[in-house]
Amino acid sequence: MALIITxxxxxxxxxxxxxPNGAISQGDEIYVINPELCTECVGHYDEPQCVEVCPVDCIPKDPDHEETPEELMEKYERITG
Structure with missing residues (x-):
């Protein structure tokens, strides 16, 4: 499941x-996460790094982009090729 910034x-x-995947960028008003690039840091770290550093706790899982850990690993492998 990709993450989303609220x-x-x-x-x-x-x-x-x-x-680590370059999935976060500045949007029109707030930062946004590209669900095609977000692996929740699977393949890189044990925990999503954006969630770890966010001071206002505004990065939950995106219910519109549900993925299993296996799917996240497959996405990581595609991205890092």
Missing amino acids: DECINCDVCEPEC
């Missing part, structure tokens, strides 16, 4: 550089 985002800029 409206509680304060644009503090700490999540974007932490994403």
